Amino acid sequence: MSEQNTKSLKKRGKVTIDEKRCKGCWYCIEYCPTKVLQVSEHLNEKGYHPPKLVEEPPNKVCIACHLCELYCPDFAIVVEEIK
Amino acid sequence: MNPMEEMRREEEKLLRTDRLPHVWCPGCGIGITLNAFLRAFIRSKMDPNKLVVVSGIGCTGRAAGYVNVDSFHTTHGRGIPFAVGIKFARPDLNVVVFSGDGDLFAIGGNHFVNAARRNHDLLIIAVNNFTYGMTGGQHGPTTPTGAYTTTTPYGNPDRPFNIPHLAISLGAPYVARWTTYHVNQLQNSIYHALHKKGFRVIEVISQCPTVYGRRNDMKTPLEMMHYFQKNSVRKDDASFEELELKYNGKIVVGVFRDIQGIPTYEERYEDIIRRARK
Ligand SMILES: Cc1ncc(C[n+]2csc(CCOP(=O)(O)OP(=O)(O)O)c2C)c(N)n1
Ligand code: SF4
């Protein structure tokens, strides 16, 4: 693996979901390479199930790749890199 | 701040967040395309005060109402002529037409071919969801032969436009096609096109699960996305036949034309003014 790839795997991110904007398409859940998101049981005010974080770190961690942000059609996800 | 976080922050400023959540259905690809466009624009570091987004009518046309820059939601099919006028009056502005397949190729088809032929300096982002989403899923000029829509309950007998080929045949200097699955490639392509001149066309194959997908065995947004994911092939030197979109067939994506040096209409016009004044 190239140095850059190893570096990006070491990155860690924090995912924030704006539930009000979410419409439950679940692209973020599907395309997260480390599968840190899952469907939540609760509904948002529009009646959709937003994603939520899986509760099993350290096995499943956000690597701050930002893919969920790029796939989100609703501008509802922000990923921040944690130092 | 990390560049991706910075971009997300800038993106919020380019959106009319007071109007969110937007009207688009769950999983509609128009939001993904707008997201890619805004990010490409932020990366370009161009001045948002000099960006104009013009749309026609349709679900895609609503994009003009969500951007926090000068924008105009024109009448149906008239995005391109309106944009041509803006560019004539203010050649310093960066004019982008963001509209749907029905708007650009049915009622606005003649504007498209003539603006392309004259090489007006415009970036066209054509969201092709194979149907008229807003009015309930009628077939349109990009609906694949055989597809089921409200107006083609036995399958569409028409042959669809081959948009990249049409644009190339008219001399457009930049022609690309991506799907909403190709989030990074689409963003890069828009970024490159923003730096070029002339009539630039980017076709974005997009999902309308609500009125197109559900009649064509792809009821959920994810089923449509899987279709794009499994069936896309990149081939920049694709032939006419390969570029044709067949019902449930392969989707050839890529940058099919990227040339420089063709004078734009605005440049030729300026030259005429200069000569006439001598
Ligand atoms: C002059 C005129 N004719 C017809 C209509 C009805 N109409 C509204 S949107 C639309 C089609 C939009 O299709 P498309 O551009 O593909 O946009 P989408 O909704 O699929 O994004 C039509 C025919 C109209 N608004 N104005
Ligand atoms: S009807 Fe189709 S194109 Fe229109 S917002 Fe819904 S999914 Fe998108």
Ligand SMILES: [Mg+2]
């Ligand atoms: Mg359409």
